[in-house]
Amino acid sequence: MSAHSVPTALREFMAEREWRQFHTPENLAKSIVIEAAELLECFQWSAEGDQEDVTGELADVLTYCHLLAMHFGLDPDQIVLDKLEVTRAKYPVGLARGRSEKYDRLSD
Amino acid sequence: MSAHSVPTALREFMAEREWRQFHTPENLAKSIVIEAAELLECFQWSAEGDQEDVTGELADVLTYCHLLAMHFGLDPDQIVLDKLEVTRAKYPVGLARGRSEKYDRLSD
Amino acid sequence: MSAHSVPTALREFMAEREWRQFHTPENLAKSIVIEAAELLECFQWSAEGDQEDVTGELADVLTYCHLLAMHFGLDPDQIVLDKLEVTRAKYPVGLARGRSEKYDRLSD
């Protein structure tokens, strides 16, 4: 287990390399989708992805997500929990149970 | 602050809606890139993204990242810290400082 | 100029390698976004992409677009022209001139 929290570790890592200059929100958003596509590449031709590859690519997506959250002063866990409340209202259990349709296509 | 951790909250939310059946690793990987592209859409025509929109889309990316991590029994923070060590070796400070090139294009 | 049209050339190429078996619509859609992200990687840290890299990645995106179009028997040029008519109705010149907002955010 690391002695550092993720934001502290990332901050130190980026500062040593003077990489913060590249980390505009726009560049980070591009980076997140680029890494997300590399993650998808683990599943390009098969439903089974190699777990080690998946782990590495998922870590890359999460790293850029942390950097973007840090830029805006957001707590990553808190925004997930906040968004869950929004989604809860859009997808009431009675309507959404066992269905994958988008909320605007759900009806009784 | 929520009384629930993110994994617990997500597990409960998905169980209520019987959505785990849709959450194969492949579908989650597709979902991560789909949400990442919606995040990028905040910056499609401008370097400045609306912070509220960015927050919501980033939360969606993170939600699917958590679900994929849960599927493989991974701790999201730990894999970020582990990957940072790999990146540290690929991008030594002396070589990478202030440069955005990929490691295989870095040289003295 | 090649003696072959693109669909004919692609069909022959894929047949020789017995790759059609991998080209389900879903796999092609994944491949398009994977290649599109590699194209975006040319612009990850800078607004200026290397033209040779851009050309190669754009060709990859287009290749998978052709394969998906072929799967559904679609003429790529015709669907672009058809969609342009739809977009024309959503974005009337008088409302959309010089503005990058989505149609549902346009108003006088």
Add this chain to the structure above:
Amino acid sequence: MSAHSVPTALREFMAEREWRQFHTPENLAKSIVIEAAELLECFQWSAEGDQEDVTGELADVLTYCHLLAMHFGLDPDQIVLDKLEVTRAKYPVGLARGRSEKYDRLSD
């Protein structure tokens, strides 16, 4: 069949709306991946995508591909054929037949 070629039709459409100002190569690359992810959304939870939805999203991807090709003065068909020759060399029939691995993982 349209009286216009795709590039001519797109040029006229964009000129009327004064949208060329937004079409930097970087913005077009972002747009391609955004639209590619919307195409993938047709297959988010199922291997079967609705053909009408797929057609519309594929048209959007192709539209931005054409705009990027036009920016660099590239012929979309020619770059696909050129890239096919590169791929032909990387994936010789004898090695690649019936296999989906990347060229750097192919061996006898």
